Amino acid sequence: MPSAERRYRSTALDRVFADTRIVTAVGPVRGLDIERTRHTLTAAEHVDASPHIALEPRSDARLWRYRTDIAGDNVTSDTGPTDDLGQMLTDIRSRNGARGPLEVVVFDEHLALDYSHGIGDGQIGVMMLAAFCDDADGSLVPGLAAGLPPSTTWKALWRHYSRNPKTLADFWTLRSRHRPVSDASGPRRRIENWEADKVSRVGYMSRARVDELKHWTAENLPGATAASVSIALWSAALRAEAVDVDDHVMVLFNSRRYLDPAQQSAHGNFAVGIPLHLPADTTPVAITTTMREVIESGWPIAVLGMSQLRDVASRIRPSAQSQEKNSVVEVPETLRLAVSDLGRVRVFDHLDWVDDGRPPQMAASLEPDGPDGCTMLIAEIAGGRTYTASFCSKMVEVAVMDAALRRMCEDPVALLRDAH
Template sequence: MPQSEYPSTELDRTFAPAQNLAVVGPVAGLDVEAARAMLAAAENASPTSRIRLDPRADQRHWAYRTDIGAGTAVTSRPDLATDDLGELMDRVRTREGVRAPVEIVLCGDYAVVHYSHGVGDGLMGVTMVGAAASDPGFAMARSMAPSLPRNATWSALRRHYRSNPRALQDFRRLRAVHKRRDATADGVPTRRIEHWESTKTARAAYMRPEQVAALRSWSKANAPGATGASVSVALLVAALRSEGVPLDEHVMILFNCRRYLDEKHRAEHGNFAIGIPIRLPVLPTPGDVAGVMKQVIDSGWPIAVLGMADARATLKGHRTAPAPAPSEDVVTVPDRPRLAVSDLGTLSLYDHLSWLDDGRPRQMTASLEPDGPDGISILVSQVQGGRSYSASFCSGMIETETVDRALARACADPVGLLSRNTADLRSDGE
């Protein structure tokens, strides 16, 4: 195979049609020409730079573009309002025109990146939006060039299971414990959703540093062993249920499989994060979530899923292609939304930015498209002491006002929300 082609992975092809967005701001000095120079540096870093890819869901081998700049675009849209970052991402996502694989849109004091998920997962978006805001010397641009090695999945599998021989047995046990039941067989009502693709929307909220600090202190005192991600999951479940959202018993938690690789490959790009559906109590505590997440990580479940996907893709005649369009514009789904959570943790790579100190919160947030009309995907990130929450969902399934209230409740009084739920669970157990 010539060097001009990239052997895409099963996950690359699955995600190629999905569109990712990330936004950072408010920062001073955003400049179209500087952003173009950064993208050119990323493309020129290597003939096989990840950002040169032309993702195609129906093709195994993807071309590396040789015409620099043809697959990337930088535009300025000062006309797009930036007071609500969820709405800003929606406006960028739905703007007119044919999409390039990688685009940067500068909106006043905010940089937005819009790219095909086939180019890379959240690591690509986090890096690219920071580079779009400021990249002296193009160090961040050049860091976007390397792809994960072709054998990344099998290397990670061998590395994990050789050092943890009993983990494979744990993986099989956990899959059985958390196996999803047929909602129809359980008697769950269904809902008919019309034109769900056109009702995709994103909402965003911000937790100020003082609330973040209070939540951290509460977690340390009341949820031993909890992690930032487990606190986020418990808080979001509690917030949505407090608004009467009848969530599915499984929560999809995103795991970055780079943790299973040798350290030298952990900053390389590709699609190497996978959602694992975990069955949780109706109102899980941060400790409940942390315990299950640790079991999942230790068992190697996330990397095992990638291995099985790659194995299926090697079968003769197997080929990934875009999902066929439905014959009708109506989809019937269980009437209980499926929550997916991705917590990026603290992002210190933005500390060098020229943040504006004008009262607006300093944020990086992103939009992750739900995989169906009944999905609601929430991304959490922490920048400069504050946390950002963005939810992507179908407004035909969940009312936008309901999501707004849930996110606002989580951000305004996270300690109160979790404390009440912990007290309720204790009183139920007495």
């Protein structure tokens, strides 16, 4: 039953994401146990009176309740196959029935979460996976309760722009330079009931290939970051499979970088997508330069500030769940990409991986915002990288997406060399 004592004042971004789900999984891990997982979840609920993990997100309300007894029938076991992580995420997402704010599925050697994005962005998802797999010393549980204070955005804005006032002009310049231009005259496609055809596919780049890519990048693309290389690789892989890719790529930035270090581990929705104009001939070094300009200008935190201002002046929108969704949509033939690179995920370093030839992996499906959207989540664990693409199979065939993932993961150096 919902608790009546405390309420959480949701942000505009919280409510935008309240009806969106994130499905994520990690494995293969030894020693998973459903009762231990329930115990860990219960412990997280009781860390303090307002544990962020216990939120009950609603898109039609500013004040959200905290649930109690959150480790009940929402923690289940499953004996289904886990060799194909993309299919596993797709199956979890497409289950019948109503969904609670947080659901945990314990497989033999994998653990999966299906949670409302309203609870928080990917940071809380990663922390929950790590804690529910193994938190024997209790060190991870307290971190699941910490939420971002209501004043976080304003303090971050002041912290950045009071120290770097000239970057406000840089923000407006960059925003204008990368502003997407809509083209209503291009070819379009009608897609019916696209949400039923959302799927996730997973590619894996071995440690040897990752090392090879890092060495080649250091020699030939000095200054390029892993994230910029991933963006260039994914765009090139899709274009090599004859997919028409939009020149604007939505790159996810974690705005916690603008916070005081003491607050950077707190949870909420504090990551934003920034649309960057990155045509096919944009090199990873140029992408790195653009991303650095975005960060230094404060663009991500400025977006959060503007959303807060609009929210103050607006009325609450009706819940998306109560609206009748249009079963037929018309979209451009061009695929829009959104990329989130988590980098090296060290919070899993304590896990006891199963040594049976399968690599340690974390996969996650991020909901595309339309049938012409494709999200990519990248996570590096134990030296190998996992790439999860989520998209509408009526827009791009699964076989084409699988081929692009193979092309990117099997010989990334050749792909980069050919593209640039």
